[in-house]
Amino acid sequence: MADNRKDLLVVENLTMEFESAKRFLEKKKPSVKAVNDVSFAVKEGETFGLVGESGCGKTTLGKCVVRLLKPTAGKLMFNDDGEWKDLLDLKKQESFELRKKLQIVFQDPYAALNPQHTILEAFDEPMRVHGIGGKDKEARKKLIAEALTRVNLQPDYMYRYPHEFSGGQRQRICVAKALVLQPKMIICDEPVSALDVSVQAQLLNLMKKLQRELGITYIFIAHDLSVVQYMSDRIGVMYLGNMVELADADELYNNPMHPYTEALLSAVPVPVVNAKKERIILEGDVPSPMNPPSGCPFHPRCSKCMEICKQEKPALRETDQQHFIACHLYNGK
Numbered sequence: 001m002a003d004n005r006k007d008l009l010v011v012e013n014l015t016m017e018f019e020s021a022k023r024f025l026e027k028k029k030p031s032v033k034a035v036n037d038v039s040f041a042v043k044e045g046e047t048f049g050l051v052g053e054s055g056c057g058k059t060t061l062g063k064c065v066v067r068l069l070k071p072t073a074g075k076l077m078f079n080d081d082g083e084w085k086d087l088l089d090l091k092k093q094e095s096f097e098l099r100k101k102l103q104i105v106f107q108d109p110y111a112a113l114n115p116q117h118t119i120l121e122a123f124d125e126p127m128r129v130h131g132i133g134g135k136d137k138e139a140r141k142k143l144i145a146e147a148l149t150r151v152n153l154q155p156d157y158m159y160r161y162p163h164e165f166s167g168g169q170r171q172r173i174c175v176a177k178a179l180v181l182q183p184k185m186i187i188c189d190e191p192v193s194a195l196d197v198s199v200q201a202q203l204l205n206l207m208k209k210l211q212r213e214l215g216i217t218y219i220f221i222a223h224d225l226s227v228v229q230y231m232s233d234r235i236g237v238m239y240l241g242n243m244v245e246l247a248d249a250d251e252l253y254n255n256p257m258h259p260y261t262e263a264l265l266s267a268v269p270v271p272v273v274n275a276k277k278e279r280i281i282l283e284g285d286v287p288s289p290m291n292p293p294s295g296c297p298f299h300p301r302c303s304k305c306m307e308i309c310k311q312e313k314p315a316l317r318e319t320d321q322q323h324f325i326a327c328h329l330y331n332g333k
């Protein structure tokens, strides 16, 4: 079914390169492309999942979108109520205005909250800075109480300190802290991976409910494919800083095409007794991004590797049904 929702964020050829310290006898500083020429668009009100093994660049990409990192190259275009703005080329006031519209929820709810601040203090400061609730502290408290209620916490919890909450409650507080700034998009960076399995589902269902009620757009970053499938409308698969496959969530899970996606999905448990599933074991480790392989970045681990794969890097191309793939196996399609 065609998705007529408008694009909210367009990422064009985004590259994030880090320089590391120069070593003895080296002429120039070695560099690492954590994100390499990545392009995709996120639609208003959807959840766009980003998956891949640790170190594939998905968290770096999320940090670039909220501008915690300044990308080396590329464009980040944001649809600000019908007006397209380049997030990497904003005037000071525009940058300040857009900051509240793009929020991030981090993996570790313990590190995300200052242990010396009550929840009220933690919420109130960014609200004051961005003028949410005006100058009236009571009005801001009312908004904080509403945000806490939305995430199924008691309003009077605002007077407590972070250590008085469980991990799941803290993560809900982090979601409420993002919500109170009335964002258009939240980058969720592994939001449930530090939580017990028993509370992961609660938080995921809560985030879906908030999306239905408030129309928020999520970029959902995780390494757990079953979690990403549950949450996402569309999914991008990353490997060694590159986007290797992008498709609707159902299409990707029913018809994975890239050998790396096939291997990742083969490791997802099937919730059916005695169901047989052939597991594809990937040989070797992820290569060092400081010395990436020539050609296709996946070729040293790919069982379908051809001669061309060692020389030419495949571009991300559309095959069918909005299904994009970077693999020489599908170049003729």
Ligand code: SF4
Binding pocket: 258, 259, 260, 296, 297, 298, 299, 300, 302, 303, 304, 305, 306, 309, 314, 326, 327, 328, 329
């Ligand atoms: Fe494997 Fe070649 Fe496709 Fe890369 S381009 S995933 S090496 S078949």
